[in-house]
Amino acid sequence: MALTSLSNASYIPVLGLRPAEMQALDELPERDKDQLLPLIQLGPWVGAHNFASSLAKLEESFGNRPVFVTLCDREQSIGDRSVHREIAALRSPDRGYDEWCLFLEQQPNFIPAIQIESITNLAAQISRLYSLGRGLIIPFEQRSFAGIDSISRAVSAQTNGGANVCFFLDFGRADKDLIFSQAKAKAAIAGILENAPNSRVSISASSFPESFTAVTKQEIFERSLHMLLKADFGTKLIYSDRGSARAERQTGGGGTPAPRIDYALDQEWKFFRSDDSTDRYAAYAEQAKAAIDDPNWDKNLRVWGTQMIERTALGDRSAIVSPKRSTAARINIHLHRQLHYGRPSDLYETDDDWLD
Structure with a gap:
């Protein structure tokens, strides 16, 4: 078997x-x-x-x-x-x-x-x-x-x-x-x-x-x-897909990516990117707020990735403060959405406790 x-x-x-x-x-x-x-x-x-x-x-x-x-x-x-x-x-x-x-x-x-x-x-x-x-x-x-x-x-x-x-x-x-x-x-x-x-x-x-x-x-x-x-x-x-990761690893040469918050939906990705990277904490917080204020934001979707974006918008410096953490949040949301694609009731059933 x-x-x-x-x-x-x-x-x-x-x-x-x-x-x-x-x-x-x-x-x-x-x-x-x-x-x-x-x-x-x-x-x-x-x-x-x-x-x-x-x-x-x-x-x-x-x-x-x-x-x-x-x-x-x-x-x-x-x-x-x-x-x-x-x-x-x-x-x-x-x-x-x-x-x-x-x-x-x-x-x-x-x-x-x-x-x-x-x-x-x-x-x-x-x-x-x-x-x-x-x-x-x-x-x-x-x-x-x-x-x-x-x-x-x-x-x-x-x-x-x-x-x-x-x-x-x-x-x-x-x-x-x-x-x-x-x-x-x-x-x-x-x-x-x-x-x-x-x-x-x-x-x-x-x-x-x-x-x-x-x-x-x-x-x-x-x-x-x-x-x-x-x-x-x-x-x-x-x-199948690559969980919203890239097929090929990015190599050096481009410097640190501009602060960006990505939000995964069922059939598209939304990107909130800052051109100002002098204060990365403020830049990530600003873009997280923009993501939450976007009409596509689903406040009822309670997974780790969405919580990270919410915490970032509140200025939490232990949330999204780097490209790696931003990528992890996006992939987390994307995996959850694609796993439950076409089954809206399952999308909101998680077994984790969340704090507003």
């Missing part, structure tokens, strides 16, 4: 082992954590020397609940610490990704991802990981979409037509043009379901903006594409 039924999964956010994403996950209501089925990109924890620190941080944030797991992008795990060597070993295709399989066998709450960078001994890898009885996820980046047909056939042959298997199609960094991927995505999904009729499919991307100059709002294009495809595939399709 699989660790969790994919028929009950409504949202598979892709999250990295980075401080803002882990704090956002940690601060979710326990009820949300019980329903969420994230795909965690395992990588080095900030400053840690050993991979065990990464696993400990994930457990601290999400407990021992079922999670899909894959490895982070290669460039995120390059270095000379022990953790980098450990991840390199997990990525090795030797003996049908033997090190990866051994690692997963020792982590009972991890739902395995099949690694497809090398398809040598693919059948053996599928058989070994599926035999754990937890289910599987098969991640495809755009560059590997050409292999979907042959790999989905191989997976189907060993998993009863894809039972408890999710095929995950990742469009990576995206913008409004993601909508034009509908035909490509539709053809890929149809092919997968023809080969593996008992499986489910998730389409993912990250359309969160790279720049905010003169930008006050943006449509969540991942949700828009999902709704277009859902008309054809119904419950066979599971929604």
